[in-house]
């Protein structure tokens with residue numbers, strides 16, 4: 161299960177919608193803010209560890 165962490169961004173209002181949120185709402189790809197149906201998948205923020213000197 162590597163599905164967690166996927167985030168969609170509404171191309172209309174820019175809201176970021178986690179895939180878990182879509183699952184809770186029936187699995188439909190749809191903006192939870194404005195209802196627009198075109199969302200682009202964005203990469204989840206990668207937390208890079210920087211070595212402290």
Ligand SMILES: [Zn+2]
Nearest residue numbers: 170173191194
């Ligand atoms: Zn939207």
